[in-house]
Amino acid sequence: MNLREATFHVCPNGVAEFTHQRPEARNALSMAMRQDYRDMLERVENDRAIRALILSGAGGSFCAGGDVKGMANLHAAGAPGGACRSRISADHHRWLDRLRSLDVPVIAAVDGPAFGAGASLALMADFVLASTRASFCMVFAKMGMVPDFGAFHTLPRLVGLAKAKELMLTARRFGAQEAQALGIVYAIHEPAQLLDEARRLAARLASGPRDAMGMIKNSLNRSFDTDYRTLAEIEAHQQAVAMSLPFHADAVQRFVRKEPLAYDWDRP
The missing domain is CATH 1.10.12 (Lyase 2-enoyl-coa Hydratase; Chain  A, domain 2)
Incomplete structure (x- = not known):
């Protein structure tokens, strides 16, 4: 599969791995990477040999959220109007819903920051594994934005309404231990062991029906x-x-x- 800013491969045991490959930008979600997600989902949805999916990021970051430099370029060029932005957001939700609805277990292996849309993306997984240096942040309010990528749906269901309000309105950063206590993170591992542990969990799930x-x-x-x-x-x-x-x-x-x-x- 020819992707632009991610890699994808399927192991013999049916475990597929999709890795964000923009470490120089802390794996911020560019438009090209979002297209990579669409292409990857097409493969996973249609390949019965795939029985589990791992999402991860290269270079010590899971995903720093939206591409702020790309946003700056849009503003400099004359940002698109509200109707256009709404259509773009609706398009994102079409592939996000496909990710959430995959009929195979999805594991997010979060090493380093999962901020903004990156945190929302991790919440779409069925299991979140975090490294000891992982951190999460609903950073949107700091940028004068509202949470996106489905966070209004996923976060309150995981942590409760009051805690979701606190995390979104303060836009504060929280670590792996707190995320586990809140029910977001399934397990915490050392950075060097994180991907191997994600693969081990995926292999066990892949043996199921x-x-x-x-x-x-x-x-x-x-x-x-x-x-x-x-x-x-x-x-x-x-x-x-x-x-x-x-x-x-x-x-x-x-x-x-x-x-x-x-x-x-x-x-x-």
Whole structure:
């Protein structure tokens, strides 16, 4: 895959890795990198061999947020009007929703800063692993902006409304330990071990039932906005599909024969 400001490869075990490659700009989200996300998502959505995805950044930064230098150039050239900016934002949300809705587990390996849109991007992952030097910041208010890249949806659901208001309105920086205490970060590792630990976690998740896990993600993503009866109907449909698939049949036979299950998180 020919990307512009990111790299992408798929390991034999089905784990795909997408890495931001703008270390000189702390991996700020340029328009080219956003297009790289679209291209990567097209591949992941259509490749059944991919069973987990890792997002990371090169050079000791996950993503410093929007490309402020690019914003300065736009202002100097005569910034586009509100309607144009709204269309651009709507386009971003189309690929962000695709990222959030992927039917494979997504892991963000955050080393260094995840600021602004970079923090919002990490929140789109199912698991956030952070290095000991990782830091997060809803920096938007400092720049006279409002949080974007879906943060109004994701952050309150993770940390609660009051804490989301505090983090967004103060625009303060917080580290990996606080992020873990808030429920944002799944685990913290030393910088040198972070990517290996992300790969280890991804490999374990990749051994699970892709179809069932995709349906679980879909239902959980809708759970805060859907009434009980509708979710019950979705559950019934998804369970019927899951129980008709080979992974379930194999698990039943393994259980009956008292053999280890193919996907067992508690088994060493």
